[in-house]
Amino acid sequence: MDLHYTDAQTAFRTEVRDFLAEHLPTRLSDKVRNGQSLTKADHEEWHAILNARGWLAGNWPVEHGGTGWDAVQRHIFEDEMTKAHAPRIVPFGLAMLGPVLMAFGSEDQKSYWLPRILNGDDWWCQGYSEPGAGSDLAAVRTSAVRDGDDYIVNGQKTWTTLGQHANMIFCLVRTSTEGKRQEGISFLLIDMNSPGITVRPIVLIDGGAEVNEVFFDNVRVPAANLVGAENKGWTYAKYLLTHERTNIAGVGFASAGLEQLKRIARAEQSGGQPLIKNPLFAARIAQVQIDLMAMATTNLRVVSAAAAGQAPGAESSMLKIKGTQVRQEINALTMQAVGPYAMPYVSEALEGDNDPVGPAYAQARTRQYLNNRKLSIYGGSNEVQRSIIAKAILEL
Amino acid sequence: MDLHYTDAQTAFRTEVRDFLAEHLPTRLSDKVRNGQSLTKADHEEWHAILNARGWLAGNWPVEHGGTGWDAVQRHIFEDEMTKAHAPRIVPFGLAMLGPVLMAFGSEDQKSYWLPRILNGDDWWCQGYSEPGAGSDLAAVRTSAVRDGDDYIVNGQKTWTTLGQHANMIFCLVRTSTEGKRQEGISFLLIDMNSPGITVRPIVLIDGGAEVNEVFFDNVRVPAANLVGAENKGWTYAKYLLTHERTNIAGVGFASAGLEQLKRIARAEQSGGQPLIKNPLFAARIAQVQIDLMAMATTNLRVVSAAAAGQAPGAESSMLKIKGTQVRQEINALTMQAVGPYAMPYVSEALEGDNDPVGPAYAQARTRQYLNNRKLSIYGGSNEVQRSIIAKAILEL
Amino acid sequence: MNFDLTEERQMLQDGLRRYLRDQYTPALLSQIADSETGWSDVVWSGLAEIGVIGALFTEDQGGFGGAGFDIALVAEELGRVGATEPLIDTGLLGGGLIAALGDADQQALLEEVIAGRRQMALAHAEPGSRYDLSRVASTVTDGKLSGRKAVVVNGGAADRLIVSARSSGDVADEAGISLFIVDADAPGLTRRSYPLTGSGHAAEITLDNTPGTPLGAAGKGYQALAQVHARATLAISAEAIGLMDAIRILTTDYLKTRKQFGQPIGKFQALQHRMADMLIEIEQARSAVINLAGHVDADALVRDTHVSATKTLVGQAARLVAEESIQLHGGIGMTQEYALAHLARRLVMVDHRFGDTLYHTERFVALAVA
């Protein structure tokens, strides 16, 4: 047992911290700190900065232009990123598609698509969920029928995050209706500019439009865009889901959020003193801070096991649940902290306003609280995670 | 809508309060206040006092020697009893068997047993639960086989509360194994002194022995002791369970417990001031007090509906759950309030000790906390109650 | 003791429920969201006509109700459809203060309020005063008001504002708070109106030597403010009951129809039990609202004990119901289009008016525990 980082790890942390201090634009970190939305250009700007340093693909091997970091290095990098209020790295190309292409893609696919991901030539989005399927991912009905050198795709995807920015989508499509449901699914790369594709935004409860429906009406897709073998897409999708889950707890997000909460609780006055001096509110902060301290170590235990080559199992379900509980509680406390100034509704478009209603830190807190209710729903709802724990760990 | 009691009801409350002030022995109320156990003689003494006043059978009609009170009067009486720390009325004869005999017993049974209940000639206990049956009451296996003018009873009952004091037991027994399980059950009155009966105490987690196993080995019971018709016992048992549930929330117990909690929190010192001045502990008391204020009104809504002749339905399941939550939280806070003096284990036998370890109020608090874990288990566990609510009210 | 509605109230409830059910269509909601005030003129007139505004006032005041149970009844019905009309601001706060303190001339304004022809708002809270009712930094000098007022709900639509200002004492003293009736277009008054989460609008208001007509005795405004806040807290708590009932029904219906893994998800025991727990907390909150309705005109200690008990419990139940209902719906519960979104947003905001669970737990401790 040793809770300490090695000297090399500590040096790496310093290197990351110094880099962020120098290269992370304040304009971006202010937006992140106040919970405001980022534009497509904001994301692209930040990706380019990281890519210039060679740090964009933390989970890619060096041969493909990645960093080759181990799990602990990745953890340190993510930790420093969130503490510095850096924008998160958009995961669709880098964390999701990249590893699948490396494992299952053809040489042509790898050499064409991977550099484009690093250079920001493509903005990828994910075409997994379908209407009515909920947490049941195998319920794929969008069909792809072979027609010469193409597939003809018909159907609908939903909950496609940031699909409005994307020019490419990786999709699960049904190529066979025989046998088990899982056995007729294929993994297809589709150009969003193809004729027959329509993207419709879904406005969420917070008023933001970050997710979309994507409709496919006889969309023609080159068969060369099939990843791996036909009808084996389920395997690749599962690989993607289990591959990169070390950040599932969102420790960094929670730490940054806790710091913001404290900053606000120091600024807000209640009964003539800073809110953070209120014993009941301070106790609620203490509770979430204590939970987070423990969760960070639970996360390190899993990270450390992953670094030693063990595949994270149902432990990631525990981290998912506790991570969402902690983050949602921080969101709720932060919204509570801003008091009556939680009430004004400020749309994404207006939130950069130079003359905000109330303190600038208050503007996005209710939106953030509402938006982050999604954390316990998507990526396998917390109910699904509990059932996984009951079966896989408790063997009930 | 009117939250106020009528003048007559208020006068009745005063009458009850005055009676208790005069006639409730301090020795008994001190025991109740400090959470100590009562002896058989204690119970009998208190029953006799109430019976002399004509107030022992609050839910019986006047013709059988009861008070003839309506639901609101019964509520007021119970409320004052618990506020005065009076011993609860032992329910087995009065609240349970009595109503069943009145509804389904023969004239002979009524005229013989009912006066004996009032006079304390018999101590009844309940023979419902059987080993392994849990909340599934219809799983009766104890058999009664007709033999001339007698039944021969074989089997086992468990969780028989205060069976060690009892000379009589009312039992569900199986008289037929045909048809539905519910249709072969009969309701039989059995003399505990009959040959073949063995009573074995079950020591509980708190070290107390309030429940028992009762074994029947070829016990001969006069057929005259069958209540109602053979194989119809399930109906009577259900009647008993649904008949008298207005006190299911235990509002009076909770009120008395809250008062004790506050008394202790005023006496205990923490960080140089009374514990009740500690903001976090005070907030926990506030929470349970606020819950109790609301629950008391929920209870009155049900009581009031019952007084108007409506049968309490699944609402009693809600009251059961909230009632146990409130009472168990009060128990937990009270145990927490006494601090390190929650640790000494004081057996029932020693708790009257003139030289207690620590404050007298501390002695029984851990035992009480442990013992009252039963509240959410017996009488249909809270899990069973939630399922009832889901089906009966939510129609899920 | 009697928990049944009187015949008159039963009729009002039936009529109001029917009216709102017909009016509050999805089309109306989207119209409201795009409007300048965040509520509907048409519905406001309709409510006045049915007598909903009059139900907030006694016969002496020109109404035909005014008891706690009248307030609770109408507010709950408005909550049931997520109605956003300014019953609290124009009626209970604006109208209520005039009813309590106004002279004969000023009472004429109340008549217009009850008739639905006048919009009002209470400009009392200030940036940084949070939920402290006695914290007033705005000043009055020679009858002219100066200061900043924060999140004045309905402040943009109001043609008359009631403004508090300190005429004496320290910033947090109860004594020394004076009230004034101020014309919305009075000189030196600027308003910045903006939409609220869950509809309705509020305004940031700046006063700079703005003239106002005194309402009640100078420096004696606090008691009346406390009283109308108690009644407003009752209303928003009852509104929350209506919201929670509606959300609970929406969620139960969804659980019955939505199928996953081969059966309606309402058949999953874990979800059943959570729904049961939710129902229990709603019933607790309902009882708390009944308690407050029965004691809203009691002396200050009893009244405020119930105000704080009720607002605490309602705030807790509101968070539970909003979060659980979104969770149990899954993705659809996250979308603006679905009926839950509007109801849940309004419900979440209940904790941010008239004191949150934190504020009221502490006040309850001071009043009834320690």
Next chain:
Amino acid sequence: MNFDLTEERQMLQDGLRRYLRDQYTPALLSQIADSETGWSDVVWSGLAEIGVIGALFTEDQGGFGGAGFDIALVAEELGRVGATEPLIDTGLLGGGLIAALGDADQQALLEEVIAGRRQMALAHAEPGSRYDLSRVASTVTDGKLSGRKAVVVNGGAADRLIVSARSSGDVADEAGISLFIVDADAPGLTRRSYPLTGSGHAAEITLDNTPGTPLGAAGKGYQALAQVHARATLAISAEAIGLMDAIRILTTDYLKTRKQFGQPIGKFQALQHRMADMLIEIEQARSAVINLAGHVDADALVRDTHVSATKTLVGQAARLVAEESIQLHGGIGMTQEYALAHLARRLVMVDHRFGDTLYHTERFVALAVA
């Protein structure tokens, strides 16, 4: 960073676990319950022999461990079987104070402790001091001690007591607390021993001009008390992890075998989800114990931040696990005869030593929040 056990610790864990599994039979437990000390002489000697007591001390002190992870390891194993031997009292409190403050002569006593031949107890807390470490009203005059000491765990079995007394300052001052080694049969010392919930015994101790040998410098006892309390808190927290693991396994097994309404109750989703939540909280508590083990010898601020974080989380998890496991067992979980009873009682009592969740939440706020 490395969360694996060293080879030595792995061996100690294996040996200890095997030994305790063999020793801690139901027969031993009932023998312990009836004994005068509340624990087993035989097991104590066995633990000494395996090296469990030595694992609490560094090589310099005559042991072969002494790190936080050593303490956590052995305490967790003791917890796993509900062992009641006074590792905390004789070892970490009594032995720990001698190791920290004892002169060469006094160190001989430590040798006896490590060999398992000497019982000790810390007579520090007093009636009314609750969990305040600096609150000492007992006095020392001319080397004679007078005062009352409360709930001195193992106080009846100890042949040497370490007694705190105030040599200067106010009742709650950190400065001015002196420590003494006192013979259990010293003149003027009376002990009243009694059993504890969950086994073990404690004593109320009265001192009336009782002679004692000073341990460490006069008036400087507080720092060492704080240090041994941090280590004792680590031990009881790790013990709680062992208890919770054992209870969780017992409960899971019961859910798999117990049938109701035609299937194992472990198939009911509501119960599955509650078990999952319980497991998550146990894992959180385990991580907190790891954090504390890694920082128990850090400077006071870091150490106490982790002490309070860990004890808070362990206290909360302990209550959840005790209550949920009894509930999920139903009736059988209420009986003394069933293995759960002893484990659950011990677990519930964890919150009553070295500060409860309330005490530590407040301390955490003071150290790390505000």
